Amino acid sequence: MSIKVTVWNEFVHEKHNERVKEVYPDGIHNAIAEYLKTQEDMIVRTATLDDEEQGLSNELLDDTDVLIWWGHAAHNKVKDEYVERVYERVMKGMGFIALHSAHFSKPFKRLMGTTCGLRWREIGENERLWVIEPTHPIAQGLGECVEIPADEMYGERFDIPVPDELVFIGWFKGGDVFRSGCCYRRGYGKVFYFQPGHETYPVYYQDEIRLIIGNAVRWARPVMKRELLGGIHVPTPIEKI
Amino acid sequence: MSIKVTVWNEFVHEKHNERVKEVYPDGIHNAIAEYLKTQEDMIVRTATLDDEEQGLSNELLDDTDVLIWWGHAAHNKVKDEYVERVYERVMKGMGFIALHSAHFSKPFKRLMGTTCGLRWREIGENERLWVIEPTHPIAQGLGECVEIPADEMYGERFDIPVPDELVFIGWFKGGDVFRSGCCYRRGYGKVFYFQPGHETYPVYYQDEIRLIIGNAVRWARPVMKRELLGGIHVPTPIEKI
Amino acid sequence: MSIKVTVWNEFVHEKHNERVKEVYPDGIHNAIAEYLKTQEDMIVRTATLDDEEQGLSNELLDDTDVLIWWGHAAHNKVKDEYVERVYERVMKGMGFIALHSAHFSKPFKRLMGTTCGLRWREIGENERLWVIEPTHPIAQGLGECVEIPADEMYGERFDIPVPDELVFIGWFKGGDVFRSGCCYRRGYGKVFYFQPGHETYPVYYQDEIRLIIGNAVRWARPVMKRELLGGIHVPTPIEKI
Amino acid sequence: MSIKVTVWNEFVHEKHNERVKEVYPDGIHNAIAEYLKTQEDMIVRTATLDDEEQGLSNELLDDTDVLIWWGHAAHNKVKDEYVERVYERVMKGMGFIALHSAHFSKPFKRLMGTTCGLRWREIGENERLWVIEPTHPIAQGLGECVEIPADEMYGERFDIPVPDELVFIGWFKGGDVFRSGCCYRRGYGKVFYFQPGHETYPVYYQDEIRLIIGNAVRWARPVMKRELLGGIHVPTPIEKI
Numbered sequence: 021m022s023i024k025v026t027v028w029n030e031f032v033h034e035k036h037n038e039r040v041k042e043v044y045p046d047g048i049h050n051a052i053a054e055y056l057k058t059q060e061d062m063i064v065r066t067a068t069l070d071d072e073e074q075g076l077s078n079e080l081l082d083d084t085d086v087l088i089w090w091g092h093a094a095h096n097k098v099k100d101e102y103v104e105r106v107y108e109r110v111m112k113g114m115g116f117i118a119l120h121s122a123h124f125s126k127p128f129k130r131l132m133g134t135t136c137g138l139r140w141r142e143i144g145e146n147e148r149l150w151v152i153e154p155t156h157p158i159a160q161g162l163g164e165c166v167e168i169p170a171d172e173m174y175g176e177r178f179d180i181p182v183p184d185e186l187v188f189i190g191w192f193k194g195g196d197v198f199r200s201g202c203c204y205r206r207g208y209g210k211v212f213y214f215q216p217g218h219e220t221y222p223v224y225y226q227d228e229i230r231l232i233i234g235n236a237v238r239w240a241r242p243v244m245k246r247e248l249l250g251g252i253h254v255p256t257p258i259e260k261i
Numbered sequence: 262m263s264i265k266v267t268v269w270n271e272f273v274h275e276k277h278n279e280r281v282k283e284v285y286p287d288g289i290h291n292a293i294a295e296y297l298k299t300q301e302d303m304i305v306r307t308a309t310l311d312d313e314e315q316g317l318s319n320e321l322l323d324d325t326d327v328l329i330w331w332g333h334a335a336h337n338k339v340k341d342e343y344v345e346r347v348y349e350r351v352m353k354g355m356g357f358i359a360l361h362s363a364h365f366s367k368p369f370k371r372l373m374g375t376t377c378g379l380r381w382r383e384i385g386e387n388e389r390l391w392v393i394e395p396t397h398p399i400a401q402g403l404g405e406c407v408e409i410p411a412d413e414m415y416g417e418r419f420d421i422p423v424p425d426e427l428v429f430i431g432w433f434k435g436g437d438v439f440r441s442g443c444c445y446r447r448g449y450g451k452v453f454y455f456q457p458g459h460e461t462y463p464v465y466y467q468d469e470i471r472l473i474i475g476n477a478v479r480w481a482r483p484v485m486k487r488e489l490l491g492g493i494h495v496p497t498p499i500e501k502i
Numbered sequence: 503m504s505i506k507v508t509v510w511n512e513f514v515h516e517k518h519n520e521r522v523k524e525v526y527p528d529g530i531h532n533a534i535a536e537y538l539k540t541q542e543d544m545i546v547r548t549a550t551l552d553d554e555e556q557g558l559s560n561e562l563l564d565d566t567d568v569l570i571w572w573g574h575a576a577h578n579k580v581k582d583e584y585v586e587r588v589y590e591r592v593m594k595g596m597g598f599i600a601l602h603s604a605h606f607s608k609p610f611k612r613l614m615g616t617t618c619g620l621r622w623r624e625i626g627e628n629e630r631l632w633v634i635e636p637t638h639p640i641a642q643g644l645g646e647c648v649e650i651p652a653d654e655m656y657g658e659r660f661d662i663p664v665p666d667e668l669v670f671i672g673w674f675k676g677g678d679v680f681r682s683g684c685c686y687r688r689g690y691g692k693v694f695y696f697q698p699g700h701e702t703y704p705v706y707y708q709d710e711i712r713l714i715i716g717n718a719v720r721w722a723r724p725v726m727k728r729e730l731l732g733g734i735h736v737p738t739p740i741e742k743i
Numbered sequence: 744m745s746i747k748v749t750v751w752n753e754f755v756h757e758k759h760n761e762r763v764k765e766v767y768p769d770g771i772h773n774a775i776a777e778y779l780k781t782q783e784d785m786i787v788r789t790a791t792l793d794d795e796e797q798g799l800s801n802e803l804l805d806d807t808d809v810l811i812w813w814g815h816a817a818h819n820k821v822k823d824e825y826v827e828r829v830y831e832r833v834m835k836g837m838g839f840i841a842l843h844s845a846h847f848s849k850p851f852k853r854l855m856g857t858t859c860g861l862r863w864r865e866i867g868e869n870e871r872l873w874v875i876e877p878t879h880p881i882a883q884g885l886g887e888c889v890e891i892p893a894d895e896m897y898g899e900r901f902d903i904p905v906p907d908e909l910v911f912i913g914w915f916k917g918g919d920v921f922r923s924g925c926c927y928r929r930g931y932g933k934v935f936y937f938q939p940g941h942e943t944y945p946v947y948y949q950d951e952i953r954l955i956i957g958n959a960v961r962w963a964r965p966v967m968k969r970e971l972l973g974g975i976h977v978p979t980p981i982e983k984i
Contacts, residue, residue: 111375111376111420113637124492130374131374132374133371133372133373133374133447134352134447134448135352135448137492137493138492138493139492139493139494139495140492140493140494140495141494141495141496141497141498143497148740148918150898150899150900150919150920151899151900152899152900152922153687154690154726154900155595155687155690155691155692155724155725155726157725160725160726164900165740173495175495175873176873176874176875176912177873177874177875177877177887179352179448181422181425181445181446181447182425182446182908182909184422184423184667185666185905186905186909189899189912189920189922190920191914191915191918191919191920192914194497194498195498195499195871195914196495196498196873196914197871197873197912197913197914197920199875199912204422205422205423205635205637206374206375206422207375207376207420208636208637209637210637242637243637243639243642244636244637244642251365251378251379251380251381252378252379252380252381253380253381253382254380254381254382254414254416254437255382256382256384256435257382257435257436257437258436258630258647354878389677389679389981391657391658391659391678391679392658392659393658393659393681394928395659395931395967396836396928396931396932396933396965396966396967398966401966401967405659406981416632417632417633417634417671418632418633418634418636418646423667423668425908426664426907427664427668430658430671430679430681431679432673432674432677432678432679433673436630436673437632437673438632438671438672438673438679440634440671446876446878449877449878450878451878483878484878484880484883485877485878485883499871499888593857593858593902606974612856613856614856615853615854615855615856615929616834616929616930617834617930619974619975620974620975621974621975621976621977622974622975622976622977623976623977623978623979623980625979655977657977661834661930663904663907663927663928663929664907664928666904666905676979676980677980677981678977678980686904687904687905688856688857688904689857689858689902733847733860733861733862733863734860734861734862734863735862735863735864736862736863736864736896736898736919737864738864738866738917739864739917739918739919740918
């Protein structure tokens, strides 16, 4: 059965910044969706902040298996009630993939319970993404490392909970390292944070990056969707043992 | 240097329920504080929901190394802005110990990013608390397990992030198990969830339970307190390497 | 592509103990293989201690994707050089599933680096296996818990490294708990320890237990097989960065 | 009570290689011991491969709280029976600190259960050691990172089990990263792997490196020493529940 992927993007920089417009003329969401649409096992939609209900309607979310999130300039414009919608779907099993500056997005911070702060620098330095868990599904098809010619630097210490699985560590020419690929289980859902991909660099057109995002979608796919657990009252033991 | 502990309790059941009043006439907070005050390395205060600013003033929190939290009936009465105060102190290094029904308290859920749902049953069954990590600081002074004559049952699946360290697993006579002692790092702070201790049972007077809470306070003590990390801009590499 | 499974059993009790012979007339290995052979995606073989090279020839191991291991009375009869063969295949990607008393088998202890000691009792008490990670591949198709009418008790503290993923916790009527389903990555291989299944109880005929073992085979399947990593000398940086 | 530390070194390079002799004229063990002896809470001894029983007598090991290990050229000369002695003490609670090329030492590999392979290069490039867990006891007294002017490169993928706690990640100028500070619980003992410190560089004289090793000794100190757990037979439930 196909995986229903929704690529959400705030879609701000691409409309107002000439340099970004050149790199992602149709928006980052479409650059990512373009690749995912080539995958036979995926049904791909996009959504943006300017859409009705900020692109986060209950209808769309209920029909989404994996939500990819890109945001940067407009984190605070996303309404809290829509953030709760995303959070609740993850609890029930929806996968959530936070890309790059989405480390500071409301849904990601909501799921982590930490500040998600980090160090950053934008001088176009190159990054090398090292594969720490070569047998992890998200790392399939890669060699030992991935070269990214120019990227924004994100550096440690990254204020996140210890990842359940650490798939990638990034090396930056200027002297920094970063836990660049982090897996979490949250509720019945899976969460993947993936660091590469600034708006001013064509990172989302790079083959290996696209491969990783596709792998992550398959990994984050819900194995089951269930109703939210509350406190479940069990008046008596399941059976007399 | 002494550890400044604040024992916060909603203090509701003890005022309105005769059975609870009998067990904890001065409130659960005072039953816990009574023991901690015998510890030479601790300075102990209590706070409750009826205090000014719900017992969560900035002054008190800034002067607290470890905050112990008990709540059950009034979770929703705790104001969100005070929850943020607690959350921010944990990010900066304050320890946070959530007891029993505080699994559903706002600060604990804020720190976990999950529903924290569980199964429960109240038939006064006995619990046996098994020590899974005998070398953990929180388990020092205990034998292989701790017998609790009567407790409310909390059962799996407990919807929490995978604990960084799992210290105790609880066995319940009626057929359930529970991850009863769970350690987390969050920001610069440490969080401990400890399951035993319903309001209708004298669990907080039991020697081993008190020992564990005292151990947990020492473990959760901040090793450092720092200002909140935001995104830290590092315009150039630290130094020319 | 099919998964090549080899079910290895020391096959001792079943030949010498009348009670065991009644429960597993063809040996535990065949009881397990019988089920796995019904799975269309698996090619199943069995091997025992009395086979040539103790059933652990290089030819067989090189042609095995997942090795299931059952041993109890004859752990020490397994030759160290054959244990190394198993260990090396796991390093290269072969899956390894240790059942019940295989906690004390040489290959499992070799892979864990701990004593793997535990508490045990054999009074035929019932066990309830609780699902801790309902979204884990090994737990698919199960409800909240699995009832095992009679089993040998294995109890904490179980001297293992902290599992990478803890899928099941066992509850025993006599008052014990156990980390009954533990996942590890070791080298390029995956290791699963699964506690149920004493030789005197028909546990390996139970539907849910068989389902779990089948799930574990699929989970442990190698995503890749590689040559053993030694220290890899890299005389110069990968490329001039 | 004082911590009894034994610094074990194969002591080979320092006797036969002029360059190493210049850097560590009294051996790496004495460079490390020299610092630890300034610590009031430690009693420090050294031992080398040429000592009786290869410096690993039962008497010495029984009187050791934390064993620091340095080896490189002579891993295979260490007798297996002495490796078992070290392993058994760790199971009972002794701390074990493996430095640099001790990643391939017999005791470390015995405790990990993996190949412990890695990538390496020796061109004297500089390393920057990033603090990933600033609240960890081993990181106390450090800033955000530690600069090492020249070190041998050790690079990922490092074939180890996922660390229980990852304290440091190393950045190397030539383009590599490494999990440079890794904590494990094994049996009742604690294990710390620390990457910096080649024999041809004065790394063990550097203040921050010495501080880290001292911190690690205190962290690895046994909280308790116990007899080895075997399979413990518990004929009947602890008590009638």
